[in-house]
Amino acid sequence: MAGHSERGYVALSSEPSQASTHSLLPPETYHATPHGGTLVVHTDGTSYTYAYGPKGLAGLKNNYFALACAVFASIGGLTFGYDQGVIANILVMKDFVKTFPVTSWEKGLMTAMLELGSLVGALAAGILADGFSRRQSIMTACIVFCLGSTIQFIARSIPQLIVGRAIGGLGVGALSMLSPLYMAEISPPEVRGSLMALEQFSIVLGAVLGFWTGYFTRDLPGSISWRTPLGIQIIPGVLLGLGSIFLPASPRLLVSHGRNNEALFSLAKLRMRTRAEASTDPLLQVELLEMRAEALLVEKTFGLSSKEGTVHAEVRAWKQLFSRKYIQRTFIGIMMMFFQQWSGINALLYYGPMLMKEIGMQGDNVTLLVSGGIGIVQFIAVFPTIIYIDRLGRKPLLRWGSAAMCLSHLTIAMLVHTYESDWPSHVTAAWVAVGCVYTFTAAYGISYGPIGWILPSEVFPQSVRSKGVSLATASNWSNNFLIGLITPEMMDISPSLTFVTFALACFIGYFWSTYIVPETANVSLEEIDAVFGSSAGQEDAELKREIEQELGLHDLISELADGPTSDDH
Numbered sequence: 016m017a018g019h020s021e022r023g024y025v026a027l028s029s030e031p032s033q034a035s036t037h038s039l040l041p042p043e044t045y046h047a048t049p050h051g052g053t054l055v056v057h058t059d060g061t062s063y064t065y066a067y068g069p070k071g072l073a074g075l076k077n078n079y080f081a082l083a084c085a086v087f088a089s090i091g092g093l094t095f096g097y098d099q100g101v102i103a104n105i106l107v108m109k110d111f112v113k114t115f116p117v118t119s120w121e122k123g124l125m126t127a128m129l130e131l132g133s134l135v136g137a138l139a140a141g142i143l144a145d146g147f148s149r150r151q152s153i154m155t156a157c158i159v160f161c162l163g164s165t166i167q168f169i170a171r172s173i174p175q176l177i178v179g180r181a182i183g184g185l186g187v188g189a190l191s192m193l194s195p196l197y198m199a200e201i202s203p204p205e206v207r208g209s210l211m212a213l214e215q216f217s218i219v220l221g222a223v224l225g226f227w228t229g230y231f232t233r234d235l236p237g238s239i240s241w242r243t244p245l246g247i248q249i250i251p252g253v254l255l256g257l258g259s260i261f262l263p264a265s266p267r268l269l270v271s272h273g274r275n276n277e278a279l280f281s282l283a284k285l286r287m288r289t290r291a292e293a294s295t296d297p298l299l300q301v302e303l304l305e306m307r308a309e310a311l312l313v314e315k316t317f318g319l320s321s322k323e324g325t326v327h328a329e330v331r332a333w334k335q336l337f338s339r340k341y342i343q344r345t346f347i348g349i350m351m352m353f354f355q356q357w358s359g360i361n362a363l364l365y366y367g368p369m370l371m372k373e374i375g376m377q378g379d380n381v382t383l384l385v386s387g388g389i390g391i392v393q394f395i396a397v398f399p400t401i402i403y404i405d406r407l408g409r410k411p412l413l414r415w416g417s418a419a420m421c422l423s424h425l426t427i428a429m430l431v432h433t434y435e436s437d438w439p440s441h442v443t444a445a446w447v448a449v450g451c452v453y454t455f456t457a458a459y460g461i462s463y464g465p466i467g468w469i470l471p472s473e474v475f476p477q478s479v480r481s482k483g484v485s486l487a488t489a490s491n492w493s494n495n496f497l498i499g500l501i502t503p504e505m506m507d508i509s510p511s512l513t514f515v516t517f518a519l520a521c522f523i524g525y526f527w528s529t530y531i532v533p534e535t536a537n538v539s540l541e542e543i544d545a546v547f548g549s550s551a552g553q554e555d556a557e558l559k560r561e562i563e564q565e566l567g568l569h570d571l572i573s574e575l576a577d578g579p580t581s582d583d584h
């Protein structure tokens with residue numbers, strides 16, 4: 016076996032050919048079947064590589080416990096999707112309008128309050144999340160969310176409703192960053208994209224449920240019509256809050272707090288190994304050593320560790336996000352959400368009925384049903400992403416998604432410009448426009464929708480991940496708020512120009528995703544550094560290799576490569 020000093024840098028890769036090589040190893044191939052997933056170490060006598068697998072449905076089947084935890088954590092997304100789905104319906108319900116004769120300014124305020132609350136909630140969670148466990152943070156966010164929902168449910172005046180929405184928003188915003196963060200930290204690399212796409216799944220499921228609950232309760236007598244949909248949202252809040260007690264702790268956070276043994280046990284639980292197996296399973300050791308190597312690297316380079324928990328350390332971590340080393344990643348997170356929101360998805364969702372009228376649809380029911388359909392299309396579109404995202408990668412989906420979204424918007428803009436003065440005589444054109452709205456939604460639902468919630472959690476190292484994700488989430492909420500604010504104005508000025516604006520954002524998004532976004536599929540969170548390939552990354556590579564050797568990661572891989580070919584455990 017090769018001596019320590021001769022060992023090369025070990026890279027994780029989905030394709031053995033993409034990983035870096037190392038000499039002086041014996042010519043065996045070792046297949047180990049760990050924790051459901053597989054770590055394959057290939058050696059051909061001159062080099063070795065290792066990769067996690069399999070991906071897609073097979074990978075999900077192997078990792079059903081992590082899948083179950085991710086599904087549960089994603090209830091956080093359900094809460095905000097539901098609100099988005101329900102609010103448009105509530106604001107036009109007969110009893111609601113009678114009890115609260117709101118002006119359009121108050122209507123806007125009520126919608127926007129939740130978004131503003133969420134913006135604050137997402138940032139606050141970024142400050143608090145590392146000091147507490149992820150589970151405690153999720154539970155706290157749920158308590159706040161339930162409090163806000165209860166106030167909305169029992170509200171007797173407009174100010175009470177507005178306060179309820181602001182408090183509920185705090186919880187929603189915190190959950191919208193905590194759920195993806197936790198999901199990224201517990202996911203096995205080979206199916207991380209699939210598991211994280213569940214966040215989008217829950218958001219859009221929530222939107223569909225919210226929309227149709229409101230649709231069906233709107234004719235109930237009195238205030239039950241709007242109190243019912245507002246009250247129902249307490250259920251997922253309570254469920255997630257109580258259930259979070261049973262979620263396994265994030266092994267990555269434990270490692271960064273120096274609690275390596277607990278991290279190993281939590282990892283074992285997530286990968287369906289017993290405590291006894293935890294200390295002997297080489298593959299769990301590989302995963303854990305990667306996490307420890309990264310934690311040490313961060314401590315050595317910045318003298319920074321999240322266990323410090325002082326104001327000083329906190330400020331330093333936020334500053335790190337804007338340092339030369341991480342600024343590119345910080346902008347990836349922020350811009351990911353910028354492009355997601357400026358694709359125009361929420362303009363369609365919030366002002367769907369109004370837009371549908373603009374493109375020629377007549378009658379209240381038709382417009383409500385057509386815009387309700389947008390939610391359903393988004394929901395269906397997320398399935399192919401869950402199955403294929405780790406195989407196809409993030410970049411191709413983003414690129415083709417932007418292209419299709421841009422073309423759909425342009426076609427709508429053209430049709431609106433040509434026929435807006437006389438839709439009733441151009442029914443076919445109106446339906447083509449509706450078709451384009453759906454094409455746009457499908458393309459968005461496969462690409463920018465889910466990947467918006469995946470990419471930001473992937474690009475940051477552990478030391479700044481919670482803050483990076485919190486900034487990206489804040490970008491989601493602030494752009495979301497801005498779109499809500501200006502879409503009606505833009506539509507007043509020119510409906511076709513509104514669509515051209517969104518088309519332009521998608522057009523720029525195409526180039527951004529082609530030239531700036533790194534591919535993060537099938538790379539362990541600890542190896543993301545390498546995909547950024549900045550000079551700062553190069554400097555770290557050497558130090559990281561030393562740390563990995565110190566911790567014994569390279570020895571372990573070599574032992575796997577030296578061992579007999581086996582897939583028998």
Ligand SMILES: O[C@H]1[C@H](O)[C@@H](O)[C@H](O)[C@@H](O)[C@H]1O
Nearest residue numbers: 099215218360361464467495
């Ligand atoms: O990914 C989600 C989703 O697509 C929602 O429908 C949208 O309203 C959100 O703003 C977005 O972040």
